[in-house]
Amino acid sequence: MTPSNRPAPSPDQQHLVLRRVERQHALIEVLRARAPRTTSGRLLAERLGVAVRTVERDIARLRAAGVPIKVRPGPGGGYALDTRPSLAPIALTPGEAAALVVALVAVGPYASASARSAMDKLLSALHAPEAPARRRGAPPEGPVTPVTR
Incomplete structure (x- = not known):
């Protein structure tokens, strides 16, 4: 058991977590390279080889962790890394x-x-x-x- 009383992740689960972390890092790098322009979820999904919904979940996790990603909804919208200094x-x-x-x-x-x-x-x-x-x-x-x- 882990300190939070949850069973330790299996090797397969650990691999999935690592893939998610690697994918999220790649997502940040794509946004950084295109900043300050927005990038559509569809384009990000194509670049990362995942579904648009996976990109949306990754963006939500990254924003919750404090990564400054701006979301612009609607046609012509997408995601952009906020490059303002903080x-x-x-x-x-x-x-x-x-x-x-x-x-x-x-x-x-x-x-x-x-x-x-x-x-x-x-x-x-x-x-x-x-x-x-x-x-x-x-x-x-x-x-x-x-x-x-």
Whole structure:
């Protein structure tokens, strides 16, 4: 048994997992080579030798794992690797994240779209129940006292 109390994968299952990982790596490389252009699911399926549904599942898994793949539905749509630069993950304590939220709330109506987006991400990471209201631009409930040292 594995630590999660599931039976260990059989050699055949391990081979399937390895094939999936290799295929997903190849999928990322195709998207990287074609970036920033979109690539249809059909073309990706042909390149990888799999069904379109397999590509869709792989894209969903990769996006869930944090790979920045944009999806453009409809005619002429497809998948593209988001090539905009982003920061490496930052490990903030809940207190540090809360301090940043307080600072962003203090900026209030003068906040840029980037500042509002950052606040939404921080609130989401903190699992704050008021996050949906904040996204709509609602003011904070109750007084907000700036923290000074």
